[in-house]
Amino acid sequence: MSESKKSSPYKSVFDSLVLRAEFEQAGINTRFIPLIWKFVLQNPNCKWDEIPSLPSKAYSLLPSKFRPFTSTLDSAIDSTDGVTTKLLIKLQNGAFVEAVIMRYDSRLGKLNGKPRPGGLRSTLCVSSQVGCKMGCTFCATGTMGFKNNLSSGEIVEQLAHASRLSTIRNVVFMGMGEPLNNYSSLVEAVRVMTAYPFQLSPKKITVSTVGIIHAINKLHQDLPNCNLAVSLHAPVQDIRCQIMPAARAFPLEKLMNALKDYQKNSQQKIFIEYIMLDGVNDGEQQAHQLGKLLETFEVVVNLIPFNPIGSLSRFTTTSDDNVLTFQKLLRNTYNIRTTVRKQMGQDVNGACGQLVVNLPDKRSTKSSDFLTDIEDLRI
Template sequence: METKYDRLKAFVAENGWPRYRFNQILHAVFKERIGEFDRMTTLPLPLRHQLRKRFGKSVLHLTPVFRKQSGQADKVLFELPDSNKIETVRLIYRAGWQSYCISSQCGCGFGCRFCATGRIGLKRNLSADEITDQILYFHLQSHPIDSISLMGMGEALANPQIFTALKVLTDPRLFNLSPRRITVSTIGLVPQIERLSREFPQVNLTFSLHSPFDEQRSALMPINRKYPLDEVLDALDAHIQRHRRKVYIAYIVLPGVNDTPEHAEKLVSLLRGRGPWDYLYHVNLIRYNPASGAPKAYQRPREEELATLCRRLRRAGVKVTIRQSFGVDIEAACGQLYGRYYIRGEPEEHKAPAKGR
């Protein structure tokens, strides 16, 4: 599918400019971190005027309207051209690594019971440009782009534009990211898992499990009725066997709901004994994060509850990690995005920086 970079290239050619002018635009954006056409001084003034008239002031088309920071998390609310809103989170690790959690849809239509974003419903898919512009914004603000996870608003694999976005993010002329620094998270859409495995085998894959029991998982995550666990795990097995790539299992811990000894035992039986490559499954235990609009019945687990579940899995030979949690106090953590804005409206005391340099 066509992106803004395709349109820029075609526009330069159609208006009689030599091909290297397009390369100069890319150099300005991706090497010099210049987003505004008027500031691309290597371009002739008439071309700059033409670009501004056709594409607007900046190569970036998302408008940052609100920004909130807390410790190691930095959350930005963007307005889309049709006035819908999405959120993106920058995570700053102590070693200096900067990772980005980006959205693929405005809202989400899958209705997972514990997720604030899911209670909004799906407004629409994002375009490939809207997906990659979330990263472009931080790039133009001079932040390093070390890794990206498609774990923000929406189910990434439900949006076909995600495959075009992955091409842009990994294009050597553009963002030039290694596929191994990109993670796509899914609730278990089997045909799309198979497509991702074919087209982007080196991209990291995370499966959101959250219960090892089909009946309970269907209650928590209605998608399980369409794609039950056996079908999803068969698709993940095929991916592992074909590419020898690790698959991550995301498991939000809901105390008293999915952290019992029976859950641990069933999770072990699901992942162990799947063949010679079952060691490539890695469980990430995630703290449940209360959020605006999410059910009050679920509570954040205590550290000892997390540690107990982790210990049970590890003793049974399952590779497991307790994921670091950033940004809970500003509702920037897993399952919290957009709930506060949608239900109450965000206060306006923190205005986001302008969209281009």
């Protein structure tokens, strides 16, 4: 049996449900769990007996079933502009996933004619699966096929690894995989991320989906106050099916009804992701169709310039002029807030749609080789 197919002998200490169940069965108070997480975050290479003041039963239980980290940071590669870092993370089963740190300065630009408040912040794009079964034709991850789901601990460990390199304020589930196809791990991972010691705000976490209707129907109840982003990418069903094979299982009309119910229950804006494919979905006709589809919703449309993925793609990038025309139509005709995503990390294949595991040439696997000025970016 190959290394990637072996069952994992140990669980991540960040697999909250498993750890809690083991503690309860052993009669160990679960209030020690957040303290263990804090110590592990501060001491990632620690031994279990180095954690102070735990019950004696915990010192025998933890090494028998858990590891502080079941994954390792294989490499961290900076983009040339220094604002994006792609992390290659090796899992316990031998597989790899990617996560991307994106650094922003929220003070740039104006707000109501005045300097914007805030400062430097980092967003982490995390993966929920190894590969993806959705098969979107414009996305490199889809070419990998589906390998396996990540455990909640493996998802949280991406945040733990990234937190050693930058102070993470936002998390987006827009990496490898369809998050809502790994629903239970997604929900548990977010609950850990918003608990002590991570303490991320649910409002700073965004879950992206191609439109898994049955999961959207329960998302607000399970993860209140988190943001929902929908990878729509086309305003009509036939175009969606051409570029997103999974759309056949989730008809556009039923998806929009699910989003209507979600918005009614959550009272939150929905983010609409729309990748711009030249000659496919970027014309004025599609802009009007999209505007009419969304005009009764409270949404923010995020137009995403297509990122080339070499010989794997038959698509080309929409011109800047066409993107702006599309944006103006949505804004001016339908009064829909519409943004254009800033491209980050293209040179390290860390931009939207480019995440596919290609092992680096090992010029360096130490994050410190790439991140000498990371202290300047901390908040």
